[in-house]
Amino acid sequence: MTRLKKIVTAACFIVLSAAAHADDLDKVKQTGRLTFALTGKYPPFSFIDAAGQLQGFDVDIGSQIAKKIGVQAVPVTTAWDGIVGGLLAGKYHAIIGSMAITDERLRAVDFTQPYYRSGAQLFVPKGSGVEGIDQLNGKVLGVTLGETYEAWLRKNRPEVQIKTYKGLPDILIDLQNRRIDGFVTDKIAGILTIRDKQINAKPVGALLYPEKIGIAVRKDSPRLREAIDAALGEIVRDGAYGDMSRKWLGTDVR
Structure with a gap:
């Protein structure tokens, strides 16, 4: 391999590696979409209603967070037993699915502040x-x-x-x-x-x-975690969180 080819190959490798490990906030901003996972089988947090629509507290939380970030919310339904693996594989940007923060999970992913307890x-x-x-x-x-x-x-x-x-x-x-x-x-x-x-x-x-419930993101995406935390703070302050919580859960669970 010539010296020029080696330089080009090395440069491409660096670019691809950087892209592979880019903070997911960049991807969210570039695509204009925040994808987040939940099961769709955990009413009233996420479920399919009689009209075939995905509904629930977690769905609304994700939608409000995306709105505050300035992008479209895209919920993704998936099986619970593979939900963390899907996040690590890059199938979605976050898990907003009533996931408890545990020491075991913290070894694999990062969590936002608890969005309910x-x-x-x-x-x-x-x-x-x-x-x-x-x-x-x-x-x-x-x-x-x-x-x-x-x-x-x-x-x-x-x-x-x-x-x-x-x-x-x-x-x-x-x-x-x-x-x-x-x-x-x-x-x-x-x-x-x-x-x-x-x-x-x-x-x-x-x-x-x-028991604290948080939003999971990949460990290489601290800026996305910070953006979600900021959005959570906003929806609490402007009253949207309380409205959603009372709508789905009958009380303000925060």
């Missing part, structure tokens, strides 16, 4: 006057048998009496019949269930322990 939540009947778990010493709380909430209560709140059930529907029956004084379950799941089934209950107090 969930975790173990105490629920009590409306009008009970209870504002937190400290007021339930000696009282009976329902939990689903074998879930982490039971173990947490036994370890951290031994003064509370625990009654176990096969599932949340059985817990709600006993709550309505005043056989228990409250129950502990996932915050979002509990809120949606009492809303949809019109149960006379409400969440009270802070999360017993939290």
Whole structure:
């Protein structure tokens, strides 16, 4: 190979390598599209409605983020078990699919600030006057048998009496019949269930322990992560986040 050919080949390699590792924000700006993955099978966060349209809280979050960045939102439905692999393979720019931030995932991808939080939540009947778990010493709380909430209560709140059930529907029956004084379950799941089934209950107090949900991007795209974080801040400040959260989840989950 001649010296000139070697120089040209080396230059091409550098250009291609730079392109391969370019921050995804550049690609988003160049194409005018922010592609983001979700399953489409996790209502009310993402689902296909009766008209065949993709809907949900995560879909709206992605759309608002893209709008703030100044590009078109392009949601991509994919199977959950391959969603991180698809991000790493460059099939989309981000995952906006209710993904919890964990140490294991942080080894593979980067996350934005949490865009909502969930975790173990105490629920009590409306009008009970209870504002937190400290007021339930000696009282009976329902939990689903074998879930982490039971173990947490036994370890951290031994003064509370625990009654176990096969599932949340059985817990709600006993709550309505005043056989228990409250129950502990996932915050979002509990809120949606009492809303949809019109149960006379409400969440009270802070999360017993939290779970943070973030937007995943590739590790070589810090500027895209920063742009998404900035967009999230804007939609919180201008009220759009609260509107979307109340629309889909019945409360402001942030």
